[in-house]
Amino acid sequence: xxxxxxxxxxxxxxxxSSIGLTIVMIVxxxxxxxxxxxxxxxxxxxxxxxxxxxGLSFGSSFNLFQNIGEVFSYNDxxxxxxxxxTLLYVVxxxxxxxxxxxxxxxxxxxxxFKGRSAVFAVVLGAVAIPGTALALPTFLLFSSIxxxxxxxxxIIPSLVSPFGLYLMWTYASEAVPSEILEAARIDGAGEFRxxxxxxxxxxxxxxxxxxxxxxxxxxxxxxxxLIMLSDPxxxxxxxGLAQWNAQSTGTNADPIQNLIITGSLLAIxxxxxxxxxxQRYWQSGLAAGSVKA
Amino acid sequence: xxxxxxxxSKAPARPRRRPVVSSxxxxxxxxxxxxxxxxxxxxxxxxxxxLFRDQLxxxxxxxxxxxxxxxLTDPDFWFGVGRVFGFMxxxxxxxxxxxxxxxxxxxxxxxxxxxxxxxxxFLPYAVPGVVAVLIWGFIYGPRFGLVGSxxxxxxxxxxxxxxxxxxxxxxxxxxxxxxxGYNMVIFYAALRTVPNELYEAASLDGAGAFRTILSIxxxxxxxALVITTIFSIIGxxxxxxxxxxxxxxAPNAITSTFTPNLYAxxxxxxxxxxxYSATIAIVMGLLTAVIAYVVQLRGTRKELR
Numbered sequence: 001x002x003x004x005x006x007x008x009x010x011x012x013x014x015x016x017s018s019i020g021l022t023i024v025m026i027v028x029x030x031x032x033x034x035x036x037x038x039x040x041x042x043x044x045x046x047x048x049x050x051x052x053x054x055g056l057s058f059g060s061s062f063n064l065f066q067n068i069g070e071v072f073s074y075n076d077x078x079x080x081x082x083x084x085x086t087l088l089y090v091v092x093x094x095x096x097x098x099x100x101x102x103x104x105x106x107x108x109x110x111x112x113f114k115g116r117s118a119v120f121a122v123v124l125g126a127v128a129i130p131g132t133a134l135a136l137p138t139f140l141l142f143s144s145i146x147x148x149x150x151x152x153x154x155i156i157p158s159l160v161s162p163f164g165l166y167l168m169w170t171y172a173s174e175a176v177p178s179e180i181l182e183a184a185r186i187d188g189a190g191e192f193r194x195x196x197x198x199x200x201x202x203x204x205x206x207x208x209x210x211x212x213x214x215x216x217x218x219x220x221x222x223x224x225x226l227i228m229l230s231d232p233x234x235x236x237x238x239x240g241l242a243q244w245n246a247q248s249t250g251t252n253a254d255p256i257q258n259l260i261i262t263g264s265l266l267a268i269x270x271x272x273x274x275x276x277x278x279q280r281y282w283q284s285g286l287a288a289g290s291v292k293a
Numbered sequence: 294x295x296x297x298x299x300x301x302s303k304a305p306a307r308p309r310r311r312p313v314v315s316s317x318x319x320x321x322x323x324x325x326x327x328x329x330x331x332x333x334x335x336x337x338x339x340x341x342x343x344l345f346r347d348q349l350x351x352x353x354x355x356x357x358x359x360x361x362x363x364x365l366t367d368p369d370f371w372f373g374v375g376r377v378f379g380f381m382x383x384x385x386x387x388x389x390x391x392x393x394x395x396x397x398x399x400x401x402x403x404x405x406x407x408x409x410x411x412x413x414x415f416l417p418y419a420v421p422g423v424v425a426v427l428i429w430g431f432i433y434g435p436r437f438g439l440v441g442s443x444x445x446x447x448x449x450x451x452x453x454x455x456x457x458x459x460x461x462x463x464x465x466x467x468x469x470x471x472x473x474g475y476n477m478v479i480f481y482a483a484l485r486t487v488p489n490e491l492y493e494a495a496s497l498d499g500a501g502a503f504r505t506i507l508s509i510x511x512x513x514x515x516x517a518l519v520i521t522t523i524f525s526i527i528g529x530x531x532x533x534x535x536x537x538x539x540x541x542x543a544p545n546a547i548t549s550t551f552t553p554n555l556y557a558x559x560x561x562x563x564x565x566x567x568x569y570s571a572t573i574a575i576v577m578g579l580l581t582a583v584i585a586y587v588v589q590l591r592g593t594r595k596e597l598r
Contacts, residue, residue, distance in 0.1 A: 035432060055431075160324070222421070
């Protein structure tokens with residue numbers, strides 16, 4: 001008696017509300033996509049067309065490949081240097097941060113040791129410390145020991161991800177059953193061997209999530225390099241693009257908006273590809289992290 | 294974890310217990326070493342710096358809490374704090390409502406190709422903040438940007454995103470654009486963890502879509518809401534990239550003390566006032582931590598009820 005009216009109401013409601021929802025979503029998607037469309041369209045324009053044509057229409061010529069060539073040749077090809085720097089920072093920092101967070105999170109989740117709760121409290125407390133509040137004192141500290149204006153000034157602070165450790169802790173508590181560790185211990189396997197042969201496979205979705213978010217953080221980092229680096233040859237892409245932008249306004253300006261736009265587009269593509277390829281992993285990893293919160 | 298402790302204390306396992314305990318530390322120590330270098334040491338150093346002042350004569354001298362006294366009565370600092378606070382009150386709710394609507398819509402099962410919307414809305418998060426500000430800066434441009442074209446088409450200055458009155462709203466728009474999709478994914482992930490039986494029970498009780506949202510989905514999102522709110526608050530208080538990058542094209546609207554972070558940066562790098570800059574950074578850190586803590590307390594208290 002109950003089921004019938006529910007069924008009927010569902011089938012009556014579903015198509016109507018889906019049109020309303022679809023319209024809402026289309027508005028949100030348009031808002032999201034217009035700036036990206038702007039970037040894509042304007043990367044095909046010459047510098048002259050950029051100034052004379054409407055922002056969301058194409059210019060008189062299709063200049064995309066010429067712009068890409070110019071991006072890589074401008075200023076003795078400094079853009080490729082920035083690209084390689086960014087890759088270096090990302091591989092070392094994000095890779096290192098993920099390994100450190102995985103080991104630490106796993107240690108807190110799977111072992112009972114003296115001081116464990118103190119470690120946990122200190123690390124969680126650090127999540128609330130604003131990164132930028134730390135950057136200035138870190139600069140002063142690093143400049144007193146001569147690390148400023150070297151890649152280490154970017155890599156070392158990026159190796160620590162309290163949030164990554166938190167995510168790995170929640171993930172390891174759920175994904176690695178203690179019985180498996182017990183069994184490995186009885187078989188005489190060392191703890192690190194167990195970690196690298198057994199646990200790491202169970203941790204994979206959590207690892208991918210932490211790795212991806214560390215990659216994004218490092219790839220997008222601007223404040224830390226801005227403070228730490230004065231030599232453009234160590235700049236990451238973000239700082240390099242910001243510098244191109246600064247030099248194309250004001251007096252003595254060298255207007256290279258077409259290069260900034262094309263360079264920006266090229267800086268986005270790798271991350272978008274990584275996210276699209278790995279979406280199944282990071283979304284399930286985030287789901288595990290959000291349960292405990 | 295309980296299993297581990299219980300079996301470890303059994304008599305035959307005794308010799309194995311000690312290595313297990315010490316290897317717990319072995320797993321945590323690599324993280325702690327870098328944590329000490331990259332977080333603890335700078336915090337301690339900042340506190341140390343904040344207690345000194347560079348004198349014109351005689352170099353650096355200990356001044357106790359005098360720098361803090363100066364910060365607490367510094368109008369430039371408090372204008373900045375007020376500005377980021379106002380920013381936070383408007384930007385964070387707008388962004389989270391955007392994220393919430395999108396997550397509920399995608400989770401509702403009443404959209405065609407929900408995964409398509411999910412990935413499109415998430416895209417801006419993969420765009421570096423610097424690039425996001427550059428794109429929006431071009432769009433806002435009064436001379437050659439999209440806004441400029443629209444104004445000249447209309448023959449009047451209707452949209453003026455880079456004037457002092459509007460620039461904070463223009464920055465808020467960039468922040469919403471960058472992070473709404475990211476928060477949406479977190480909400481969506483939390484919604485996915487609701488067991489199906491709950492929905493079945495609700496529909497047997499005759500609950501409609503809105504009733505289900507109110508009684509099941511929103512409570513399930515509470516934890517995610519607390520986390521996203523805290524991170525958004527921290528983000529607002531750290532506001533730096535957007536104003537710093539828009540400054541060249543909006544020099545009249547964005548001052549060197551526009552936000553506390555911009556102020557601290559300019560104190561250190563154009564004024565060489567390291568001690569006072571460290572003090573401002575600490576005060577901002579404390580303010581942020583207090584607000585984040587209050588939000589968390591309120592969020593978890595509701596959960597206990």
